[in-house]
Amino acid sequence: MANNIFEACKRMRRKNPKIPFPFDSFPIMGSFKNLNYGPFRENIRLFLQEFAEKFEDNAVPGWGHHFVSKRKYHLIIPEVDYWKKPLKDNFLDVRTHILYGLIHCNGYGHLICINGVKAPSNFLSETDAMNLWDRICSTLCTRKVSVRDEINLRLLYVVGYGQSWYGKWGYKFSHGTFGVRKGKYESAVEYLRSLNLDKIISDFKNKSRGGRIKQIINKYRGVVDIPLITLSDLLKFMLGFGGRARVQGKTENKVVKSSCQHVLKRRDNEEPTSFDALVTSIANSCRWPARRVEHVLKQIVNLLKQNKGGCDGNYGVSRYEMREELRKCVGDTGLIDFVLKSVNCFAIGNYVVRRSLNSSTRRFEFSIQEVLEEAEPDCQWPEERVEHASEVTANILTENSDEENTMPWRELQDKARECLGETQPIDCVVHSMDNPMIRNQSISRTRKPSTNKFELPIQGLIKDAQNDTMECSVAEDALYLYRSVLFGYRDTHPLSLATKAIMDSKYFVKEWCFKEHNLDPLIALSCLFLPSFDELETELMRPLSPAVVVAVPLSSTIGELKVVAQAAFRDTYCIMDKFVASQIGGLKKIDENKVVCHSIEPSSPVWVRGSGLDLGTTLRYEDGAQRxxxxxxxxxxxxxxxxxxxxxxxxxxxxxxxxxxxxxxxxxxxxxxxxxxxxxxxx
Known part of the structure; x- marks a missing residue:
């Protein structure tokens, strides 16, 4: 059977063929903006009168159990090079169109392909084309549209965001292949999204690719300001990072600026809050007296001193550990919590107590440092020189640290003198350090108890033969995780089974609902054809075709509705070309003299019985007669x-x-x- 297909109207083109329509407003333009939001088969006719030309071609199948629709509408934006050329005979098989969608006259359709324009101007991205398609479907009152998700590396997007890329426009799981159902798909998505990154590192620690997997995870943990706990957290950050930006360059700039900010803060003579001032400030903002606040703060100092004496280099105490220890000597957890959250940095005697974020655990810790006896020089150099000194410091510490990841301060000064010819800029940077991050390394300055000399311990130093991978782009890192983690476990592992379930879930669908308030003074009704019992048992054994939508005045009678429904069925399906409606109502006929608005609920389906189906036609079902x-x-x-x-x-x-x-x-x-x-x- 011949089928009407429509091409973009030539009269709508502009001088620049790359901008055929104002995409932000199309198709709400011209006389079409006065659309009355009726059924799709009527709206599409108005659309064609305004925007399209037609020619003949063969039909394209879809929605297999539906009766064959009389018309199928192909909405195509061809490649840029073909804007001035007629469509080729094989255009139905082309998958390089910017946009190609097909909608049956019953309002059910398919999004066949969508591609962005790979041009320097980037005048129409995949997102722009998808927004355009969604507006067209909404304006025409399309009922359902299916799509087959064949996007490259689509698994990364599903794990990162919990839905397919089409999910941003409301497309939801329709059905999977190889027996995958909705519940299995959702469980697989949740399992992969909740996978702990530390668990992944542990699983691959004894494998050849484990070093790089750990390196990639730690690299992004060092860049982002929020904790990356699960695989979903990591992939979501990577996908939203911004293309192929070099992470290493951004990290280095962030580190250098961080070091400079520490130096510049010292120029402003920023000092820790005094102990008495902190006690007064906390007491004035809570219900506890100053003496109790002072008692808690002194206990914090004592606990940190004890922890410092029993540790070698790392004096940090987590908030949870501090809270549990304070409960033993204070008891009032409300007071403890209030004081702990009020502490940032304060001085007491020859010590400075700080609350800071641990770069490796991403949790707040309390630490105590003894005030240095040496005079700390003020920074007298411009910012560019300080940045250079920070970079030299990073290089020296990375290349010359010992097996314990420490380096004596004097040795650092000697190395700096070889590179810079002087040590004052390095002294300024080092004196200003407060656990900054330099290339995924946490640097601090402490006094070693055994030698009583200052050293620079480096926490989290990565010494790996694959350090050059730090220069990889975000896309390359994501691809490596895709291949080595998501497809890196044995076939029987739960992660592999979850990955397989998602990869076998390709079909998604979006459903539009009628906006009844836009139809006033009309009422929209869904009319379902109900075959006879003999037809159901012998000829029409497959699921019933979807209802046709009709819009009738509120004052219409049931008899008038029957006439409108009969015309709608004839206009929609080939098998019902000579259909004659005999009654409205399923088992019981509704009196034809009754008014529609008093007899039928708008949200309820209207059953229509009748005769005249062409059961001998080969155009019965969309997927053919053979099942x-x-x-x-x-x-x-x-x-x-x-x-x-x-x-x-x-x-x-x-x-x-x-x-x-x-x-x-x-x-x-x-x-x-x-x-x-x-x-x-x-x-």
């Missing part, structure tokens, strides 16, 4: 679009993948299903 019987070991009971092999004995079809047949093998003429193989073996 495969599918019974596969994966659980599939219908043709899900994957490659099938049909048993020559029982005519039951099974997936070739589930039957162990390679994709490269040709058509099989002697295939036997698993049940028939078992029967033949018993014989």
């Amino acid at each position: 495969l019987t599918v019974d596969c070991c994966c659980g599939a009971k219908y043709d899900d679009g994957e490659r099938l092999a049909t048993c020559e004995v029982c005519n039951v079809s099974q997936h070739t993948r589930c039957s162990g047949i390679a994709e490269k093998e040709g058509a099989l003429s002697d295939f036997l299903c698993s049940d028939c193989v078992a029967v033949s073996r018993r014989k």
Whole structure:
């Protein structure tokens, strides 16, 4: 049967073929903006009068169990190079169009392909094209649109954001292949999203790729200001980072600026809060007296001193540990919590107490430092010179630290003198350090108890032969995690099974609902054809086709509704070209003299009985008259679009993948299903 297909109207083109329409407002333009929000089959006619030309071609199948629609509308934005050329005969098979969607006249359609324009101007991205498609469907009152998600590396997006890329426009899981159902898909997504990054590092620590996986995870943990705990946290940050920006360059700039900020703060003579001032400030903002606040602060100092004496280099105490220890000597947890959150940096005697964020654990810790006896020089150099000194410091510490990741201060000064010819800028930077991050390394200045000399311990130093991978782009890092983590476990591991379930979930659908308030003074009704019992048992054994939508005045009678419904069915489906409606109502006929608004709820389906179906036509169902019987070991009971092999004995079809047949093998003429193989073996 011939089918109407429509091409972009030439009269709407502008001198610049790359801007055929104002995409931000299309299709709400011209007389079409006066649309009355009626059924799709009526709206599309108005749309075609305004924007399109037509020609003839063959139909494209879809929505397999539906009756064959009389018209299918192809909405296409071809590639830029073809804007001034007519569409080729094979345009239905082309998947390089900027946008290609197909909608049946019953309002059900498919988004076949969508591609951004790969041009320097980037005048229409995939997101722009998708926004345009969504506006067209909404304006025309489309009912449902399906899409097959074939985006490269789509698994990364699902794990990062918890939905497919099309989910941003409301497309939800429709059905999977190889027996995957909605519950299995959602469980797989949740499992992968909640996978702990430390668990991944542990799983691969004894494998060849474990070093780089750990390196990538730690690199992004050092860049971002929020904790990256799960695989979802990491991938979401990477996908939103901004293309192929070099992370290492950003990290170094951040570190240098951080070091400079420490120096510049010293120029402003920023000092820790005095102990008495802190006690007064806290007491004035809480219900506890000053003496109790003072007692808690002194206990904090004592606990930090004890912890410092029992540790070698790392004096940090987590907030949880501090809280538990204070409860032993204070008791009032409300007071403890209030004081702990009020402490930032204060001085008491020859010590400075700080609360800071640990760069490796991403948790707040309390530490205490003894006031240095040496006079700390003020920084007298311009910012550019301080930045250079910070960079030299990073290089020296990275290349010359010992096995314990420490370096004596005097040795650092000697190395700096070789590079800069002087040590004063380095002294200014080092004296100003307060656990800054330099290339994923936490640097601090402490006095070693055994030698009573200052050293620079480096926490989290990465010494790996693959340090050059730090220069990899975000896209390369994401691709490595995709291949090495998501597809790096054994086939029977839960992660591999979850990955497989998501990869087998390709079909998504969006449903639009009628906005009844926009139809006033009309009422929108969904009319469902109800076949006779004989037709249901012998001819129409598949699920019923979707309802046709009609819009009638509120004052219409049931008899008038019957006439409108009959015309709508005839206009929509080939098999109902000569359909005659006999009654409104399913088992019980509704009096034709009654008013529609008093007899039918707008949200309820309207059953329509009648006769005159052309049961002899070959245009009965969209997927053809032949219906495969599918019974596969994966659980599939219908043709899900994957490659099938049909048993020559029982005519039951099974997936070739589930039957162990390679994709490269040709058509099989002697295939036997698993049940028939078992029967033949018993014989």
